[in-house]
Amino acid sequence: KISVEEPLGTAPCASGSGVEKGLQPDTIKVHRAICAKFPSIVRYGGIAGRGEHATGHSLDIMISSDLGNEVAAYLQANRAELGIEYLIWRQRIWRPATSNSWRGMSDRGGATANHMDHVHVTVYGNAATR
Numbered sequence: 001k002i003s004v005e006e007p008l009g010t011a012p013c014a015s016g017s018g019v020e021k022g023l024q025p026d027t028i029k030v031h032r033a034i035c036a037k038f039p040s041i042v043r044y045g046g047i048a049g050r051g052e053h054a055t056g057h058s059l060d061i062m063i064s065s066d067l068g069n070e071v072a073a074y075l076q077a078n079r080a081e082l083g084i085e086y087l088i089w090r091q092r093i094w095r096p097a098t099s100n101s102w103r104g105m106s107d108r109g110g111a112t113a114n115h116m117d118h119v120h121v122t123v124y125g126n127a128a129t130r
């Protein structure tokens with residue numbers, strides 16, 4: 001079981017922090033917390049062409065194995081501390097402002113579009129409580 005009491009990692013990632021360029025403060029906190037908790041994950045997606053990725057409010061944690069379930073659970077447990085607005089993983093969305101349950105999403109046509117190969121995190125920007 002993942003505890004919300006364990007300290008969140010805040011140091012720059014050993015695998016590099018290049019992905020942090022242009023990210024919002026909460027997004028950087030998510031990146032560093034995941035790097036510290038799951039050091040085997042070394043691929044991330046940050047700034048990209050449109051939507052929340054363009055504004056630095058989103059991070060993709062590239063993982064296709066069941067470790068993604070642990071990553072998602074860890075992020076859920078630390079939602080307020082990290083300023084998380086919602087998660088998408090394996091064609092499901094978790095948005096605690098509207099529902100505390102995972103909800104299914106329509107098929108977007110491929111593994112990446114359906115978030116089968118990464119956990120997508122969107123943050124508020126600078127709302128983290130830690």
